[in-house]
Amino acid sequence: MSHIRVVSPGMLTTVQDLGRFGYAHFGISASGAADALALRAGNLLVGNAENAAALEMTLAGGAFEFSADTVISLTGSDFGAGLPLWTALEIRAGETVRCGATRSGARSYLCVRGGIGVPLVLGSASTHLMTGVGGRALRPGDTLPIGGAALRRPRQTARVPEMVRGGALRVTPGPQAGWFSGELYTGVYRVAEESNRMGLRLRGPAIPSPAGHMLTEGVALGAIQVPPDGQPIVLFVEHQTTGGYPKPANVISADFWRLGQLRPRDEVSFEEVGMETALELLRAQEEWLYALV
Secondary structure, three states: OOEEEEEEOOOEEEEEOOOOOOOHHHOOOOOOOOOHHHHHHHHHHHOEOOOOOEEEEEOEOOEEEEOOOEEEEEEEOOOOOOOOOOEEEEEOOOOEEEOOEOOOOOEEEEEEOOOEOOOOEOOEOOOEOOOOEOOOOOOOOOEEEEOOOEOOOOOOEOOOOOOOOOOOEEEEEOOOHHHOOOHHHOOOEEEOOOOOOOEEEEEOOOOOOOOOOOOOEEOOOOEEEOOOOOOOEEEOOOOOOEEOOOOOEEEOHHHHHHHHOOOOOOEEOEEEOOHHHHHHHHHHHHHHHHOOO
């Protein structure tokens, strides 16, 4: 079987697909790619199903040796290593692909034709670092089988997505929006160093904590929680499945990929939009993506 050998894993490289769903009642959130749009696009470029497992590299890319001729794509953040993004690349047997540090964002994706053929756990190949479900971060010498997820011929190139990384994150009102007075939309925050795949901790003007207590309830990807210290936390792909902090807003689905590209010390602000705007932004994003099929 064809395989990929991990020469160097970079800073933090994991196998990810679009996540495992239906297990929140066991305390296991979906996990999956932090920038799902980049993973989906990369898979479509090499002719895979969009949910095929791929490699997610964080801040610093790795080096990977291929045992057989294949086709790969690199999407997400620019590596700065001279490797073209958003296109299908032919790789020869014995060739090593070396990726540098990310420059325009936090995460990059290496998709291979056929996908990464690791065993599924609860229906997904995703690595959930916080629980250990689905494996661990890659180490030097690891060998990853190449699977059979290819469905169609590779697409040689794609129009680079015209999506701006900067600007405010768009949000819709959260379940406790009425408890707040709009302070979330007037401050500028920075992503804290202690952020991880569970949550993006922000530092900036403290938001006054509402009086009283609330019952613990289910929480969603992109929910913005305000703990007693007033410093917002944006729930990320490995978020806990329940929480007891009030939530003034939720990042819209079309901006989830931007959460995955935030780096420590990046500035963050928020803009409220209506549901119709959120749906229109998502529709435009999906139209771009499926132009790759």
